[in-house]
Amino acid sequence: MMSSPDPLPKETRAPVTWRGMILGVRKISVVLPGIIVFAVAFGAAAAAKGLSLLETVMMSAIVYAGVAQLVAMELWRPEWTWGAIAGLAAVTATVNARMVLQGASLQPWFARFPRALNALHLFFFTDANWLVGTRYHAEGGRDLGVLIGGGLLLWVVWVLATVPGYLLGSLVSDPRRYGIDLVMPIFFAAMIVPLWRGRRAARPWLVAGIVALVTAKLVDGYAFIIVGALSGAVAGAFLDDAA
């Protein structure tokens, strides 16, 4: 992998190129094995919960959020009321709230592109895309093709891999056994290294970590991500007032 980052481009116009899309495909390919097993596990869980194959594949295709889909399988029921659907939507939004912050952190990059293009490529925005995009952007890259290419590939693989999971059922219903539950945490942890800008810049992260740990102890679910990360951002905004 290239280690010398390009200098910041002078022009404000940002490109979308085929080269970028191929680069995005290469960068995202690292997470594919983990995503495949995750999708298979979701397919198996959906089959066990009595969803039809079409419902399962459509959920992967239009919801396209692994953790939220697995959590939804815990809450799935044979009969639905409007209240239960509203509850499911609320849980989904909580699990995915981290995407709000992830999108916000990359907005200065996206702002250079047409609104319709952003509305389209953001449909394919995931944790893995955010990690790849954040590192690429931090190294000076501005080609949106990297996110689009990687995002499309990941989506296709996710949707396709749901099918064998549904058909094979319980073979891989326990992702823990193969350490697959750790794929995304490992990627998140590994990101610390390219993001590292010295101890001073890491002080907000410490705040984020402590607040997240405390929140996780007090509140069930995934609220700790957004509470911790927001605390880190606020700390970053005001801690370095002298710098």
Add this chain to the structure above:
Amino acid sequence: MTLPDLAGWGAWAAIAAMAIATYLCRISGVVLMGFIPLTPHVRRGLAALPGSIVVATVLPLVERLGLAAALALLAAVGSMVLRRSELLALVVGMAVVSLARAFGL
């Protein structure tokens, strides 16, 4: 106001509701930041945000997933320091967690 009867297509309504909720999460951060002026404070807050998201996601997960997970993440970070390859970090991390769990950690 009466809502239409859900008989027969409740699952589809549930899937659609999840899809809408998820898409709103995906776009709302970008849309909101379009209305917030990039003052120096906001800029520094945004600069601290990626690392904060990473740490706030990982630390509580480590706490929940246990010692084997902690060892695996440390090994992955170490691997990244030595060789900047996400693939290698993933292989090292998965190897460590498999070993650690095999030894009952």
